[in-house]
Amino acid sequence: MSTTADPGLDSGLTGTERAVLRALSDGQRRTVAEVCAELSAARSSVVHALNRLRAAGVVVEHPSQRSARGRPARGWSLRASPGLLAVVVAAAHGLLAGVVRPDGEILAAVHGTTDVTAPTGALALLDRAIAQAEVTHRDIELAVLGLPGPSLFARTPGPDSLGGSHLRRFREWDGRPAADVVGEHLDRPVFCENDANLAALGEAVYGDAADAATVLHVSLTHGTGAGLVIGGKLHRGGSRLAGEIGHLHVDDGGQLCECGARGCFWQTTSIPALLDELAMAHGRTFSVSDLDAAAASGELEIIRALSGFGRSLGRRIADFVVFFDPQAIVVDSTLGAASHVIADGIRAAVDQYAPPQLAASVQISSGSLGVSAHLKGAAALVRSENLLDDARHGSSALHLSGAGLR
Numbered sequence: 001m002s003t004t005a006d007p008g009l010d011s012g013l014t015g016t017e018r019a020v021l022r023a024l025s026d027g028q029r030r031t032v033a034e035v036c037a038e039l040s041a042a043r044s045s046v047v048h049a050l051n052r053l054r055a056a057g058v059v060v061e062h063p064s065q066r067s068a069r070g071r072p073a074r075g076w077s078l079r080a081s082p083g084l085l086a087v088v089v090a091a092a093h094g095l096l097a098g099v100v101r102p103d104g105e106i107l108a109a110v111h112g113t114t115d116v117t118a119p120t121g122a123l124a125l126l127d128r129a130i131a132q133a134e135v136t137h138r139d140i141e142l143a144v145l146g147l148p149g150p151s152l153f154a155r156t157p158g159p160d161s162l163g164g165s166h167l168r169r170f171r172e173w174d175g176r177p178a179a180d181v182v183g184e185h186l187d188r189p190v191f192c193e194n195d196a197n198l199a200a201l202g203e204a205v206y207g208d209a210a211d212a213a214t215v216l217h218v219s220l221t222h223g224t225g226a227g228l229v230i231g232g233k234l235h236r237g238g239s240r241l242a243g244e245i246g247h248l249h250v251d252d253g254g255q256l257c258e259c260g261a262r263g264c265f266w267q268t269t270s271i272p273a274l275l276d277e278l279a280m281a282h283g284r285t286f287s288v289s290d291l292d293a294a295a296a297s298g299e300l301e302i303i304r305a306l307s308g309f310g311r312s313l314g315r316r317i318a319d320f321v322v323f324f325d326p327q328a329i330v331v332d333s334t335l336g337a338a339s340h341v342i343a344d345g346i347r348a349a350v351d352q353y354a355p356p357q358l359a360a361s362v363q364i365s366s367g368s369l370g371v372s373a374h375l376k377g378a379a380a381l382v383r384s385e386n387l388l389d390d391a392r393h394g395s396s397a398l399h400l401s402g403a404g405l406r
Helices: 015-024 032-039 043-055 119-132 165-171 178-186 195-206 271-282 288-297 300-324 337-353 356-361 370-384 387-392 394-402
Strands: 059-062 075-078 084-091 094-100 106-112 140-147 190-194 214-219 225-230 233-235 328-331 363-366
Touching: 015 032, 015 043, 015 059, 015 075, 032 043, 043 059, 084 119, 084 178, 084 195, 084 370, 094 119, 094 370, 106 119, 106 370, 119 178, 140 178, 140 195, 140 370, 140 387, 178 190, 190 195, 190 370, 195 214, 195 225, 195 233, 195 328, 195 370, 214 300, 233 370, 271 288, 271 300, 288 300, 288 337, 300 337, 300 356, 328 337, 337 356, 337 363, 370 387
Parallel strands: 084 140, 140 190, 214 328, 328 363
Antiparallel strands: 059 075, 084 094, 094 106, 214 225, 225 233
8 A cells, every 4th residue: 555645635725725724634623713823824815715615515614602702703623523643653762652633632652662673563562552542443544653864754655765774674674664564554644754853843833842933852862863843844954854963073083973974973972872971980870760860869970961961962052053043942851850951051052152142042941741742743743744634635625626626
Protein backbone atom coordinates (compact mmCIF):
# COMPACT_ATOMS: atom_id res chain seq x y z
CA MET A 1 0.00 0.00 0.00
CA SER A 2 1.08 3.60 -0.46
CA THR A 3 2.08 5.24 2.81
CA THR A 4 1.39 8.81 1.73
CA ALA A 5 -1.76 10.54 0.64
CA ASP A 6 -2.34 11.86 -2.89
CA PRO A 7 -2.35 15.66 -2.82
CA GLY A 8 -4.68 15.67 -5.80
CA LEU A 9 -7.53 14.29 -3.73
CA ASP A 10 -8.44 17.73 -2.38
CA SER A 11 -7.94 19.54 -5.70
CA GLY A 12 -11.66 20.43 -5.72
CA LEU A 13 -11.22 22.75 -2.73
CA THR A 14 -10.24 26.40 -2.75
CA GLY A 15 -7.40 27.60 -0.56
CA THR A 16 -9.80 29.09 1.97
CA GLU A 17 -11.83 25.88 2.14
CA ARG A 18 -8.70 23.81 2.77
CA ALA A 19 -7.64 26.27 5.48
CA VAL A 20 -11.07 26.07 7.14
CA LEU A 21 -10.93 22.27 7.13
CA ARG A 22 -7.48 22.44 8.69
CA ALA A 23 -8.80 24.73 11.42
CA LEU A 24 -11.57 22.23 12.20
CA SER A 25 -9.45 19.10 11.74
CA ASP A 26 -9.03 18.40 15.45
CA GLY A 27 -12.76 17.73 15.80
CA GLN A 28 -13.43 20.68 18.12
CA ARG A 29 -16.28 23.14 17.56
CA ARG A 30 -15.26 26.66 16.58
CA THR A 31 -17.19 29.82 15.93
CA VAL A 32 -16.75 31.86 12.77
CA ALA A 33 -14.84 34.44 14.80
CA GLU A 34 -12.45 31.80 16.13
CA VAL A 35 -11.80 30.42 12.64
CA CYS A 36 -11.23 33.94 11.29
CA ALA A 37 -8.76 34.68 14.07
CA GLU A 38 -6.85 31.45 13.54
CA LEU A 39 -6.61 31.89 9.78
CA SER A 40 -6.24 35.71 9.79
CA ALA A 41 -8.97 35.67 7.15
CA ALA A 42 -11.89 37.94 6.36
CA ARG A 43 -15.21 36.94 7.90
CA SER A 44 -16.98 37.00 4.54
CA SER A 45 -14.46 34.54 3.05
CA VAL A 46 -14.72 32.16 6.00
CA VAL A 47 -18.55 32.25 6.06
CA HIS A 48 -18.63 31.62 2.31
CA ALA A 49 -16.28 28.64 2.65
CA LEU A 50 -18.22 27.19 5.60
CA ASN A 51 -21.52 27.44 3.75
CA ARG A 52 -20.13 25.68 0.68
CA LEU A 53 -18.54 22.98 2.80
CA ARG A 54 -21.83 22.53 4.65
CA ALA A 55 -23.72 22.21 1.36
CA ALA A 56 -21.27 19.50 0.34
CA GLY A 57 -21.85 17.63 3.60
CA VAL A 58 -18.33 18.02 4.96
CA VAL A 59 -18.98 20.34 7.92
CA VAL A 60 -21.99 20.93 10.14
CA GLU A 61 -23.31 24.04 11.91
CA HIS A 62 -24.43 23.56 15.50
CA PRO A 63 -27.28 25.47 17.19
CA SER A 64 -26.37 28.56 19.16
CA GLN A 65 -25.72 28.20 22.86
CA ARG A 66 -27.73 30.50 25.08
CA SER A 67 -25.66 33.38 26.37
CA ALA A 68 -26.20 35.78 29.24
CA ARG A 69 -25.55 38.74 26.99
CA GLY A 70 -25.02 39.49 23.34
CA ARG A 71 -25.93 37.41 20.34
CA PRO A 72 -24.97 33.75 20.84
CA ALA A 73 -22.49 32.40 18.30
CA ARG A 74 -23.06 29.22 16.35
CA GLY A 75 -20.38 26.54 16.34
CA TRP A 76 -18.97 24.66 13.36
CA SER A 77 -17.23 21.30 13.20
CA LEU A 78 -16.47 18.46 10.83
CA ARG A 79 -19.54 16.33 10.12
CA ALA A 80 -17.60 13.15 10.87
CA SER A 81 -15.45 13.08 13.99
CA PRO A 82 -11.76 12.70 13.11
CA GLY A 83 -10.20 9.36 13.92
CA LEU A 84 -7.28 8.73 16.23
CA LEU A 85 -3.58 9.01 15.45
CA ALA A 86 -1.02 6.28 16.01
CA VAL A 87 2.49 7.54 16.76
CA VAL A 88 5.80 5.67 16.75
CA VAL A 89 9.11 7.36 17.58
CA ALA A 90 12.17 5.20 16.87
CA ALA A 91 15.56 6.64 17.83
CA ALA A 92 18.86 5.65 19.42
CA HIS A 93 17.29 5.61 22.90
CA GLY A 94 14.64 3.07 21.94
CA LEU A 95 10.99 3.39 21.07
CA LEU A 96 7.92 5.37 22.03
CA ALA A 97 4.47 4.43 20.80
CA GLY A 98 1.19 6.15 21.54
CA VAL A 99 -2.35 6.94 20.53
CA VAL A 100 -3.39 10.58 20.35
CA ARG A 101 -6.54 12.48 19.51
CA PRO A 102 -6.22 15.12 16.78
CA ASP A 103 -6.69 17.80 19.47
CA GLY A 104 -3.51 16.61 21.24
CA GLU A 105 -5.08 14.54 24.04
CA ILE A 106 -2.90 11.50 24.70
CA LEU A 107 -4.86 8.28 25.21
CA ALA A 108 -1.88 5.97 25.63
CA ALA A 109 1.92 6.11 25.69
CA VAL A 110 4.25 3.10 25.92
CA HIS A 111 8.05 3.19 26.08
CA GLY A 112 10.40 0.41 25.05
CA THR A 113 14.09 -0.29 24.58
CA THR A 114 13.58 -2.84 21.82
CA ASP A 115 16.17 -3.01 19.04
CA VAL A 116 14.91 -0.70 16.31
CA THR A 117 16.65 -2.63 13.53
CA ALA A 118 13.79 -5.16 13.45
CA PRO A 119 10.11 -4.24 13.12
CA THR A 120 8.75 -6.86 15.51
CA GLY A 121 9.39 -4.90 18.70
CA ALA A 122 8.11 -1.60 17.31
CA LEU A 123 4.88 -3.14 16.03
CA ALA A 124 4.33 -5.00 19.32
CA LEU A 125 4.84 -1.74 21.22
CA LEU A 126 2.38 0.02 18.93
CA ASP A 127 -0.22 -2.70 19.48
CA ARG A 128 0.30 -2.37 23.24
CA ALA A 129 -0.41 1.36 23.00
CA ILE A 130 -3.54 0.74 20.93
CA ALA A 131 -4.76 -1.83 23.44
CA GLN A 132 -3.96 0.51 26.34
CA ALA A 133 -6.08 3.19 24.68
CA GLU A 134 -8.90 0.61 24.45
CA VAL A 135 -9.31 1.06 20.71
CA THR A 136 -8.59 -1.07 17.62
CA HIS A 137 -6.73 -0.60 14.36
CA ARG A 138 -10.03 0.42 12.79
CA ASP A 139 -10.21 3.47 15.05
CA ILE A 140 -6.86 4.73 13.77
CA GLU A 141 -7.07 7.31 10.99
CA LEU A 142 -3.37 7.59 10.16
CA ALA A 143 0.06 7.16 11.72
CA VAL A 144 3.00 9.48 12.32
CA LEU A 145 6.50 8.03 12.47
CA GLY A 146 9.32 10.00 14.12
CA LEU A 147 12.84 9.09 12.95
CA PRO A 148 16.33 10.63 13.33
CA GLY A 149 18.08 12.40 10.47
CA PRO A 150 16.71 14.55 7.64
CA SER A 151 12.96 15.11 7.74
CA LEU A 152 11.16 12.55 5.61
CA PHE A 153 7.91 14.46 5.55
CA ALA A 154 6.36 14.35 2.08
CA ARG A 155 2.89 14.03 0.63
CA THR A 156 4.05 11.88 -2.27
CA PRO A 157 6.52 8.96 -2.26
CA GLY A 158 10.07 9.86 -3.17
CA PRO A 159 13.69 8.86 -2.64
CA ASP A 160 14.96 8.93 0.92
CA SER A 161 18.32 10.65 1.18
CA LEU A 162 19.69 8.71 4.12
CA GLY A 163 23.01 10.47 4.23
CA GLY A 164 25.31 8.44 6.49
CA SER A 165 24.67 4.72 6.66
CA HIS A 166 24.26 5.00 10.44
CA LEU A 167 20.70 6.23 9.81
CA ARG A 168 19.59 3.10 7.96
CA ARG A 169 19.04 1.13 11.15
CA PHE A 170 16.36 3.62 12.17
CA ARG A 171 14.73 4.00 8.77
CA GLU A 172 14.94 0.53 7.27
CA TRP A 173 13.43 -2.31 9.26
CA ASP A 174 14.45 -5.72 7.91
CA GLY A 175 15.57 -3.96 4.73
CA ARG A 176 12.26 -2.15 4.15
CA PRO A 177 11.26 1.48 4.74
CA ALA A 178 9.87 1.78 8.26
CA ALA A 179 6.85 3.71 6.97
CA ASP A 180 5.89 0.80 4.71
CA VAL A 181 6.12 -1.64 7.61
CA VAL A 182 3.91 0.47 9.89
CA GLY A 183 1.51 1.31 7.06
CA GLU A 184 0.93 -2.33 6.19
CA HIS A 185 0.50 -3.27 9.84
CA LEU A 186 -2.21 -0.66 10.38
CA ASP A 187 -3.52 -0.51 6.81
CA ARG A 188 -3.43 3.26 7.15
CA PRO A 189 -1.44 6.16 5.65
CA VAL A 190 1.85 6.92 7.40
CA PHE A 191 3.63 10.28 7.46
CA CYS A 192 7.25 10.54 8.62
CA GLU A 193 8.99 13.41 10.40
CA ASN A 194 12.26 13.97 12.22
CA ASP A 195 11.86 12.96 15.88
CA ALA A 196 13.31 16.22 17.26
CA ASN A 197 10.98 18.18 14.97
CA LEU A 198 7.98 16.43 16.50
CA ALA A 199 9.08 17.41 20.01
CA ALA A 200 9.66 20.98 18.85
CA LEU A 201 6.22 21.21 17.28
CA GLY A 202 4.60 19.75 20.40
CA GLU A 203 6.17 22.34 22.70
CA ALA A 204 5.54 25.20 20.26
CA VAL A 205 1.84 24.40 19.80
CA TYR A 206 0.77 22.84 23.13
CA GLY A 207 3.48 23.91 25.59
CA ASP A 208 4.21 27.12 27.46
CA ALA A 209 5.65 28.69 24.27
CA ALA A 210 2.34 28.38 22.42
CA ASP A 211 1.88 32.16 22.22
CA ALA A 212 5.28 32.68 20.53
CA ALA A 213 5.38 32.99 16.74
CA THR A 214 8.95 31.70 16.41
CA VAL A 215 10.20 28.89 18.67
CA LEU A 216 13.52 27.03 18.75
CA HIS A 217 13.31 23.76 20.69
CA VAL A 218 16.61 22.21 21.78
CA SER A 219 16.66 18.39 22.11
CA LEU A 220 19.32 17.02 24.45
CA THR A 221 18.53 13.71 26.12
CA HIS A 222 19.70 11.46 23.29
CA GLY A 223 21.71 13.86 21.16
CA THR A 224 22.16 17.55 20.50
CA GLY A 225 19.61 18.84 18.01
CA ALA A 226 16.84 21.33 17.58
CA GLY A 227 13.63 22.04 15.74
CA LEU A 228 12.46 25.42 14.48
CA VAL A 229 8.75 26.28 14.43
CA ILE A 230 7.48 29.40 12.70
CA GLY A 231 3.82 30.35 12.95
CA GLY A 232 2.86 26.90 14.17
CA LYS A 233 4.59 25.08 11.30
CA LEU A 234 7.97 23.40 11.06
CA HIS A 235 10.81 25.00 9.15
CA ARG A 236 12.71 22.05 7.66
CA GLY A 237 15.18 23.84 5.39
CA GLY A 238 16.29 23.05 1.85
CA SER A 239 18.05 19.80 2.77
CA ARG A 240 15.47 18.98 5.49
CA LEU A 241 18.16 19.27 8.16
CA ALA A 242 17.36 22.66 9.71
CA GLY A 243 18.10 22.67 13.45
CA GLU A 244 20.94 20.13 13.52
CA ILE A 245 22.96 22.24 15.95
CA GLY A 246 24.88 19.15 17.02
CA HIS A 247 26.68 19.28 13.69
CA LEU A 248 27.96 22.83 14.02
CA HIS A 249 31.73 22.79 13.47
CA VAL A 250 33.91 23.48 16.51
CA ASP A 251 37.24 21.70 15.99
CA ASP A 252 39.28 21.28 12.80
CA GLY A 253 41.21 18.45 14.43
CA GLY A 254 38.20 16.79 16.02
CA GLN A 255 36.94 13.27 15.49
CA LEU A 256 35.35 12.23 12.23
CA CYS A 257 31.57 12.41 12.68
CA GLU A 258 29.01 9.97 11.32
CA CYS A 259 27.66 12.83 9.20
CA GLY A 260 30.93 12.92 7.25
CA ALA A 261 32.35 16.13 8.75
CA ARG A 262 35.03 16.44 11.41
CA GLY A 263 34.85 18.06 14.85
CA CYS A 264 31.07 18.38 15.23
CA PHE A 265 29.70 20.14 18.29
CA TRP A 266 27.76 17.18 19.71
CA GLN A 267 30.91 15.10 20.13
CA THR A 268 32.00 17.31 23.03
CA THR A 269 28.74 18.99 24.04
CA SER A 270 26.00 16.41 24.47
CA ILE A 271 24.33 14.77 27.42
CA PRO A 272 26.02 11.39 26.71
CA ALA A 273 29.41 13.17 26.62
CA LEU A 274 28.60 14.97 29.88
CA LEU A 275 27.60 11.69 31.54
CA ASP A 276 30.92 10.14 30.46
CA GLU A 277 32.85 13.10 31.90
CA LEU A 278 30.99 12.88 35.22
CA ALA A 279 31.56 9.12 35.39
CA MET A 280 35.28 9.59 34.86
CA ALA A 281 35.49 12.36 37.45
CA HIS A 282 33.45 10.57 40.12
CA GLY A 283 34.39 6.96 39.46
CA ARG A 284 30.84 5.75 38.94
CA THR A 285 28.26 5.69 36.20
CA PHE A 286 25.82 8.54 35.74
CA SER A 287 22.39 8.47 34.10
CA VAL A 288 19.87 11.11 33.07
CA SER A 289 17.92 10.24 36.24
CA ASP A 290 21.04 10.98 38.28
CA LEU A 291 21.29 14.44 36.68
CA ASP A 292 17.65 15.12 37.48
CA ALA A 293 18.01 14.01 41.10
CA ALA A 294 21.27 15.92 41.64
CA ALA A 295 19.83 19.12 40.19
CA ALA A 296 16.66 18.78 42.26
CA SER A 297 18.64 18.28 45.48
CA GLY A 298 21.02 21.17 44.76
CA GLU A 299 24.19 19.07 44.41
CA LEU A 300 26.68 21.84 43.66
CA GLU A 301 29.22 19.89 41.60
CA ILE A 302 26.56 18.54 39.25
CA ILE A 303 24.81 21.90 39.00
CA ARG A 304 28.12 23.51 38.02
CA ALA A 305 28.64 20.88 35.33
CA LEU A 306 25.09 21.35 33.99
CA SER A 307 25.43 25.13 34.06
CA GLY A 308 28.72 24.95 32.18
CA PHE A 309 27.10 22.63 29.65
CA GLY A 310 24.28 25.15 29.20
CA ARG A 311 26.71 28.05 28.73
CA SER A 312 28.69 26.12 26.11
CA LEU A 313 25.48 25.32 24.26
CA GLY A 314 24.23 28.88 24.76
CA ARG A 315 27.33 30.31 23.11
CA ARG A 316 26.22 28.63 19.88
CA ILE A 317 22.58 29.48 20.38
CA ALA A 318 23.51 33.15 20.83
CA ASP A 319 24.58 33.20 17.18
CA PHE A 320 21.19 31.81 16.22
CA VAL A 321 19.50 34.55 18.25
CA VAL A 322 21.39 37.16 16.21
CA PHE A 323 20.53 35.56 12.89
CA PHE A 324 16.88 34.73 13.57
CA ASP A 325 15.68 36.79 16.56
CA PRO A 326 13.30 34.09 17.92
CA GLN A 327 10.65 34.84 20.51
CA ALA A 328 11.21 31.67 22.54
CA ILE A 329 13.89 29.04 23.07
CA VAL A 330 12.66 25.88 24.81
CA VAL A 331 15.02 23.31 26.34
CA ASP A 332 14.17 19.61 26.24
CA SER A 333 12.38 18.97 29.54
CA THR A 334 12.88 15.19 29.64
CA LEU A 335 15.98 15.89 31.77
CA GLY A 336 13.75 17.00 34.64
CA ALA A 337 15.28 19.51 37.05
CA ALA A 338 18.53 19.41 35.07
CA SER A 339 16.71 21.04 32.15
CA HIS A 340 16.11 24.17 34.23
CA VAL A 341 19.79 24.45 35.14
CA ILE A 342 20.82 24.04 31.50
CA ALA A 343 18.26 26.63 30.42
CA ASP A 344 19.73 29.06 32.96
CA GLY A 345 23.20 28.43 31.51
CA ILE A 346 21.93 29.10 27.99
CA ARG A 347 20.30 32.28 29.27
CA ALA A 348 23.61 33.47 30.73
CA ALA A 349 25.48 32.82 27.47
CA VAL A 350 22.85 34.51 25.31
CA ASP A 351 22.92 37.54 27.62
CA GLN A 352 26.71 37.66 27.30
CA TYR A 353 27.17 37.04 23.58
CA ALA A 354 24.03 38.33 21.85
CA PRO A 355 23.32 42.07 21.50
CA PRO A 356 21.35 43.26 24.56
CA GLN A 357 18.20 44.17 22.63
CA LEU A 358 18.04 40.74 20.98
CA ALA A 359 18.92 38.88 24.18
CA ALA A 360 16.24 40.72 26.15
CA SER A 361 13.53 39.88 23.61
CA VAL A 362 13.88 36.09 23.70
CA GLN A 363 12.25 33.92 26.37
CA ILE A 364 14.44 30.95 27.39
CA SER A 365 12.94 28.19 29.51
CA SER A 366 12.65 24.47 30.08
CA GLY A 367 9.82 22.78 28.24
CA SER A 368 6.55 21.87 29.92
CA LEU A 369 5.54 18.64 28.13
CA GLY A 370 8.34 16.18 28.91
CA VAL A 371 8.10 12.91 27.02
CA SER A 372 4.63 13.76 25.74
CA ALA A 373 6.08 16.45 23.46
CA HIS A 374 6.63 13.97 20.62
CA LEU A 375 3.08 12.62 20.80
CA LYS A 376 1.45 16.03 20.97
CA GLY A 377 3.80 17.15 18.21
CA ALA A 378 2.38 14.43 15.97
CA ALA A 379 -1.12 15.84 16.52
CA ALA A 380 0.17 19.33 15.75
CA LEU A 381 1.83 18.03 12.56
CA VAL A 382 -1.39 16.41 11.40
CA ARG A 383 -3.28 19.65 11.89
CA SER A 384 -0.66 22.08 10.58
CA GLU A 385 -0.19 20.03 7.40
CA ASN A 386 -3.89 19.20 6.99
CA LEU A 387 -3.12 15.48 6.92
CA LEU A 388 -6.55 14.30 8.07
CA ASP A 389 -8.05 16.08 5.09
CA ASP A 390 -5.59 14.26 2.83
CA ALA A 391 -6.31 10.92 4.47
CA ARG A 392 -10.09 11.17 4.81
CA HIS A 393 -11.60 13.55 2.32
CA GLY A 394 -10.69 11.97 -0.97
CA SER A 395 -14.31 11.04 -1.66
CA SER A 396 -15.54 14.34 -0.25
CA ALA A 397 -13.19 16.27 -2.51
CA LEU A 398 -14.68 14.56 -5.54
CA HIS A 399 -18.15 15.41 -4.28
CA LEU A 400 -17.09 18.98 -3.67
CA SER A 401 -15.83 19.22 -7.21
CA GLY A 402 -19.21 18.10 -8.46
CA ALA A 403 -20.86 20.70 -6.22
CA GLY A 404 -19.15 23.47 -8.12
CA LEU A 405 -16.52 24.34 -5.57
CA ARG A 406 -13.64 24.79 -7.98
